[in-house]
Amino acid sequence: MDKPIQPIIIKKVKKAAHAHHGGAWKIAYADFVTAMMAFFLLMWLISMTTQEQKIGLAEYFSPEALSPSTSGAGAVLMGTSLDKSGNKSSSPRDARVIGQEDGTRRATSGRPAAGLQAHLSAAASIRQALQNVPEITELSRNIVIEPTKEGLNISLMDEYGRAMFPENSVQPYDRTRLVLEALAPALRRLPGRLSITGHTAAARPGTVRAVEPWALTAGRALAVREILSGAGLPNDRFSSVAGRADSEPVFPDNPDLPANRRVTITLLNGEPPLPPGVRP
Incomplete structure (x- = not known):
């Protein structure tokens, strides 16, 4: 008698999966x-x-270097004082860029209203001349215009990453030449003679200068005069051309800062009238 066939039972155990923890x-x-x-x-x-x-x-x-208005402060307007009173600035942050009203008040305190108005009008003419040349817009922070006791200063200053002259060279970059050629017509229309002064920064400790600083700054000032003359300014408009080496830094506490390297064109005040009967 055959035995009954029993079914084969396979038991499968399913393991519970772990809960998903996420990534x-x-x-x-x-x-x-x-x-x-x-x-x-x-x-x-x-x-x-x-x-x-x-x-x-x-x-x-620094937010202090930005102007909250659209007047142009911080560009080709009023800025760092370059006369002797301005040399007392203690740091770049203290003396970098100030507003038009404060800069005018500081540089022109005690000045007759007529002289102040003349300087403001001259500065406006120069700013307009520069704004008409879009090729030099990027140099707006390198150009500082400010009234002083001697006249109106127009300074072409070096900045981090952007110099006006190649290192150790008396010939300016092409962009600097464009600035000067744009300035020449405005300066020609304004009364007053011009004084041009070159300055440089102090050498860092342990470095040796490749070019003598007095010759370098004088050569740069002469190069600026030649460009202005070639752009139409008569030779009799120039009063003096000089190099000051590193003797007059804008920032005495940081004499090796790039901003101490500059060439300043000063539109000199007119000669005061002499009393009757007095000859120069």
């Missing part, structure tokens, strides 16, 4: 690692940056 922690960890890399990169850059560069970066991002 949010991975994103958070990646953000943390990225932030740490950025932090250590920043620390490395700071350690490799000179004090001069740190001052320049702070000056560039």
Whole structure:
């Protein structure tokens, strides 16, 4: 008698799957690692940056260097004082860019109203002449115009990353030449003789100058005079051309800052009238 066939039973045990934990922690960890890399990169850059560069970066991002109005303060308007009173500035941040009203009041206190108005009109004419040349818009921070006791100063100043002359050269960049050629017609229409003075920054400790600073600044001042003369200014309009080396820094506490390298064109005040019967 055959035995009955019994069915084969296969028992399968299903394991319960673990609950899904999500990947949010991975994103958070990646953000943390990225932030740490950025932090250590920043620390490395700071350690490799000179004090001069740190001052320049702070000056560039300082809100005080920005004008809240659209009058043009901080560009080809009023700025750092370049006369002797301005040399008392303690730091770039203290003396970098000021508003038109404050700069005019500081540089022209005690000046007759007629003389002040003449300087303001001359500054407006020069600013307009520069604004008409779009090729030099990027140099607006390099051009500082300010009334002083001697007259109206127009300074072409170096800035971090943008110089007006090649290093150790008396011949300016083409962009600087464009600025001077744009200035010439406005200066020709204004009364008064011109004084041109070259300045440079002090050498950093431990460095040796490739060019003697007195010759360098005098040569740059002469080059500016030649460009202005070639652009139509008569020779009898020039009163003096001089180089001051690094003897008159804009920032005495930081004499090696790039802004101390500059050429200043001064539209001199007119000679005061002499009393009757007195001859020069």
